[in-house]
Amino acid sequence: MKIELKDIEKVLKENDNFYILTHKSPDGDTLGSAFALCFALQKMNKNAKVLCSDVIPEKYKFLYENLEIQNFNPKYIISVDVAEAQLLGDILNCYANQIDLSIDHHMLNQKFAKLWYIDSTAAATAEIIYEIIRKLEVRLDFNIAKCIYTGVSTDTGCFKNANTSARSHRIAAKMIDLGVDNFKIDKIMFDTKSKTKLNLEKIALNSFEFFNNDKCAIISLTNEEINKFDTCESDFDGFSVIPRQVEGVLIGIFLREFEPGKFKVSVRTDESIDASMICAYFNGGGHRCAAGCIIYGTLTETKNKLVNIINRFVG
């Protein structure tokens, strides 16, 4: 059942022993939202705990370093920033049918919980959590503020993505007023890369190829190139957008051969071209300006398959 913001206040006040679940492969928004809510509930003298199916990456440690770890049996289960139950991941999957309240900003939230509050105008779930906490009789403090800031900043791509609103900036301003070191957080989130990532970037830049009178650009990382390094998932962050950034490119494609002969294809387009329609030819999908698919073959075969389809979009 859909509920309103004011109902959430009531629900949180009336219940106790909260488990707050994040989505798998956790990011700054699901974690920031979960820990902010957890801090707030603990300040209300409730028992509360954040759970995640995956190990929380080291760089998010500052979000929960002052949190009290409490052990209790859950009586009320909340998911934050989780668009569908399967995104809870393997370990939290056991709670999939027991979610009491889902708080989310994804328009396509699958409404798997008993109660849900979905505000798709929010750039980040952390913006919703901010509003919820303001309604509670809890003083927003530094611990909560850094979680909220991290959620907003990461989900807006440091205030650069299309979802960034006046509200995002206003919340950021308030969190900075509360002492958040925005520079330090954004430096960790956006301005730090591993040496491995640097090496992959070199290879990817050297692979640049232009097609269709430079309206399409493709970069690639082959399995052999990737295997030269000890990579982790975050080493591949941001590669998808690189080819589209070049002036005049309407379709930018990043090919990552994650298994020999199997390419993960990330397509980024100008607003004039529908990326999800390109990917639909290969049984993929996504949004208008960002979509993906899988293509099997050698690097050359994969490029040829793509260029053949792209000819239909940028003659």
Place this chain on the structure above:
Amino acid sequence: MKIELKDIEKVLKENDNFYILTHKSPDGDTLGSAFALCFALQKMNKNAKVLCSDVIPEKYKFLYENLEIQNFNPKYIISVDVAEAQLLGDILNCYANQIDLSIDHHMLNQKFAKLWYIDSTAAATAEIIYEIIRKLEVRLDFNIAKCIYTGVSTDTGCFKNANTSARSHRIAAKMIDLGVDNFKIDKIMFDTKSKTKLNLEKIALNSFEFFNNDKCAIISLTNEEINKFDTCESDFDGFSVIPRQVEGVLIGIFLREFEPGKFKVSVRTDESIDASMICAYFNGGGHRCAAGCIIYGTLTETKNKLVNIINRFVG
């Protein structure tokens, strides 16, 4: 003579026929500040005009597309975001001794004008211009708002640099309320690069060298490498920060040989190390985490000179 914000209001009201001068190699802040002020003065039925020694890059055209071009003899000359007279550039150099008012946020403003208002707590000069316009009897409109937003966004590196404050975010929020398409502006400013820039990036990434147990990283573009392309100033944007972004690097240096045997050195440091002290050894200066200097010599000589000094900072 130093003046206060309220005095600027008086000065602008009492005078007419304003020339507003930007610094050479204009960026989003000097241009955004100048055009915002120009729009505001024209709305007060004053004559006002923006002048720049260099051709304004195409990407800033949206800032002034609705501005009325007025021809008149100047009676009052203002410089915005110009830290010292020589930064006016060759064409505007003739005004160097005639500046009536300097509005700036650079702490090291050389106070070359008859009157000056310097607020070094402002992340961008555009933040100061916003405050000035609020004091005038002028309604902030869309034309002014997109100039102010562009100034704040570009000088804060899209709200990511150390200077980004709650005030920067609050002003951004207000400008978005006034209809500014922040996503579109930031895409032009931060997410679009020329093919030339891409080629320079490839060369720079391939030049990566690490020193002092990887605590220092240097990248370079030699004069010969640069001359292979038809470059413009904006093709070099953002190179300074690349070496510092690598995990563990405390001192990141970008060397640009802008004339044979003459290197522009950009130093970016972790907060633990004072970049301006490193540059002081070479008669340069700047801020704690971002500073610069000029070094003469071959590429190898320049690197050796730097590494010798850096040894004193990261043993």
